[in-house]
Amino acid sequence: MPKKSVNIANKLVPWLFLILIGLLWQLVVDRGLIQRFILPSPWDILATLLRIFPEIKVHLMTTIREALLGLFIAVILSLTLALLMDSFPLMKKAVYPVLIVSQTIPAIVLAPLFALWFGFGELPKIIIVVLVCFFPVVISLMDGLNSVDPDMINLFRSMGAGQWHLFRHLKLAASMTNFFSGLRIAATYSIMGAVIAEWLGGITGLGVYMIRVKHSYALDKVFAVILIIVALSMLIFKGIAWSENLLMPWRRLLNKNQSEVNSNGQTK
Amino acid sequence: MNFCPQNKIKLAVNNIKKTFEDTPVIKNVSMELHEGEFVSLIGLSGSGKSTIFNIIAGLLLPDEGSVIIDGEEFTGKTGRVSYMYQKDLLLPWKNIIDNASLPLVIKGYRKKDARQEVSGYFPTFGLAGFEHKYPFQLSGGMRQRAALMRTFFFSKDIMLLDEPFGGLDAITRSRMQDWLLEVLPALNSSVLFITHDIEEAILLSDRIYILTDRPARVKEELRVPLPKARTREITTTGEFNEIKKYIFSIL
Ligand SMILES: Nc1ncnc2c1ncn2[C@@H]1O[C@H](COP(=O)(O)OP(=O)(O)OP(=O)(O)O)[C@@H](O)[C@H]1O
Ligand SMILES: [Mg+2]
Numbered sequence: 001m002p003k004k005s006v007n008i009a010n011k012l013v014p015w016l017f018l019i020l021i022g023l024l025w026q027l028v029v030d031r032g033l034i035q036r037f038i039l040p041s042p043w044d045i046l047a048t049l050l051r052i053f054p055e056i057k058v059h060l061m062t063t064i065r066e067a068l069l070g071l072f073i074a075v076i077l078s079l080t081l082a083l084l085m086d087s088f089p090l091m092k093k094a095v096y097p098v099l100i101v102s103q104t105i106p107a108i109v110l111a112p113l114f115a116l117w118f119g120f121g122e123l124p125k126i127i128i129v130v131l132v133c134f135f136p137v138v139i140s141l142m143d144g145l146n147s148v149d150p151d152m153i154n155l156f157r158s159m160g161a162g163q164w165h166l167f168r169h170l171k172l173a174a175s176m177t178n179f180f181s182g183l184r185i186a187a188t189y190s191i192m193g194a195v196i197a198e199w200l201g202g203i204t205g206l207g208v209y210m211i212r213v214k215h216s217y218a219l220d221k222v223f224a225v226i227l228i229i230v231a232l233s234m235l236i237f238k239g240i241a242w243s244e245n246l247l248m249p250w251r252r253l254l255n256k257n258q259s260e261v262n263s264n265g266q267t268k
Numbered sequence: 269m270n271f272c273p274q275n276k277i278k279l280a281v282n283n284i285k286k287t288f289e290d291t292p293v294i295k296n297v298s299m300e301l302h303e304g305e306f307v308s309l310i311g312l313s314g315s316g317k318s319t320i321f322n323i324i325a326g327l328l329l330p331d332e333g334s335v336i337i338d339g340e341e342f343t344g345k346t347g348r349v350s351y352m353y354q355k356d357l358l359l360p361w362k363n364i365i366d367n368a369s370l371p372l373v374i375k376g377y378r379k380k381d382a383r384q385e386v387s388g389y390f391p392t393f394g395l396a397g398f399e400h401k402y403p404f405q406l407s408g409g410m411r412q413r414a415a416l417m418r419t420f421f422f423s424k425d426i427m428l429l430d431e432p433f434g435g436l437d438a439i440t441r442s443r444m445q446d447w448l449l450e451v452l453p454a455l456n457s458s459v460l461f462i463t464h465d466i467e468e469a470i471l472l473s474d475r476i477y478i479l480t481d482r483p484a485r486v487k488e489e490l491r492v493p494l495p496k497a498r499t500r501e502i503t504t505t506g507e508f509n510e511i512k513k514y515i516f517s518i519l
Contacts, residue, residue, distance in 0.1 A: 149357075151355060151357060152359075154322075154353075155351070155353060156374070157346050158325045158327055158346050158349075158350075158351040159346075159347060159370075159371050159374050159422050160346050160347020160374065161374045169373070169374075174361075176361070248361060250360060250361050250363075253405070254360070
């Protein structure tokens with residue numbers, strides 16, 4: 001088979017698998033093996049989703065706003081803290097171990113506390129998102145900064161480069177790959193963090209809506225919201241992969257090179 | 269005579285000493301490099317050659333001794349001479365033209381001006397057409413030339429080259445030597461060059477310092493009695509072989 005069609009086929013396989021599961025699910029519900037009010041069928045969920053979309057829109061916007069704002073603040077904070085830790089060894093000695101240990105605390109457990117302190121508006125949700133996103137980004141950024149080839153640093157020093165050039169042209173670029181792997185994790189956390197924080201109460205938001213429809217046993221609506229949350233997480237994930245390609249064109253070329261080498265190896 | 273003694277001294281290393289932990293690595297090394305001269309350092313692996321370069325580049329402080337450049341004290345000061353490492357150390361995230369213009373950017377050029385400045389040299393360095401390729405898309409020899417180009421753009425007057433062709437296969441290596449012989453007169457640089465390859469040292473150098481095993485001292489300083497303008501043909505002459513035999517007898 002030509003290479004291109006092999007690639008397309010490879011991409012189709014997981015989709016076919018998903019469709020198969022969906023069909024099976026539909027069949028199970030249609031045959032009455034599981035009752036509709038316990039597990040709505042995929043078709044029901046899609047229909048509900050279309051029907052409630054106008055009323056959900058405002059909740060959707062709240063959650064997106066909280067997640068993106070929180071993610072953005074987390075990235076800015078991580079960059080700043082990583083830069084500080086990299087420039088001041090004493091600060092790194094003091095803060096880095098604490099960061100590593102504090103990563104084991106699930107930030108979500110602090111949510112009730114923030115609700116208590118900051119009320120039911122968007123602020124406590126944004127704080128939760130910042131907290132859950134901050135750790136994976138800052139830790140992966142530090143890993144990246146620590147893994148810079150010392151010979152490269154010496155080369156820059158031999159050229160008389162100052163801290164700024166060192167950071168801008170070497171350290172930051174060298175830790176981009178790590179940074180993005182942390183960011184991808186953070187991105188999926190961001191939607192989840194916002195939704196869970198909203199469960200604790202609020203005025204609008206997908207989490208608020210979810211709890212409301214759950215209380216009225218409208219399971220098809222619960223599922224419809226879950227579907228939206230999944231789609232949203234995937235969308236942010238995609239957006240990050242896309243900006244990764246944009247910021248690191250060389251990575252894409254490198255990957256392409258390698259996969260070509262691999263597929264050539266396979267055909268032989 | 270290939271070497272004019274009246275050429276002024278660009279770089280002088282005076283009596284440097286260096287000890288790492290308890291191991292003395294360099295013991296009383298003095299050497300000098302004249303304007304436009306090509307000088308090789310040969311010595312066994314681990315004898316301390318790269319350490320000498322690190323000291324000259326200002327990356328390491330010697331325990332004793334000094335580094336004088338153009339009559340000025342430069343011990344422990346970076347940013348004066350250009351230094352090419354044993355590895356090419358090209359930044360994988362920058363294309364070749366941006367890699368080559370990096371030293372200019374560090375010196376404060378705007379990106380566009382830096383590119384403008386280096387772009388004319390791509391044919392000289394055998395890299396025409398590869399300006400916008402990334403390092404991993406180049407062959408080993410080309411990467412080495414790109415690293416050399418970056419080195420050149422940091423400082424043309426004094427270059428420290430640490431085994432620049434060490435990782436290349438024999439054929440690519442001899443091509444690089446031919447190329448270097450061809451471009452060097454036009455670059456007008458003073459070069460200190462580390463190599464393990466005695467033929468390479470003789471072919472390229474005006475003078476050769478032969479170092480002892482660790483701790484490094486200068487065992488012998490040898491002026492290569494061959495005309496300055498050389499090509500590969502010279503490696504088959506009797507004179508060339510005499511020099512080679514002599515160096516082997518010292519090592
Ligand atoms: N930063 C350092 N700390 C401790 N020991 C070092 C350091 N740098 C070099 N050495 C030691 O000093 C000795 C000389 O090292 P150097 O790299 O100068 O050798 P070299 O002559 O360049 O060898 P090669 O030809 O293999 O490149 C080696 O034994 C090495 O282990
Ligand atoms: Mg070395």
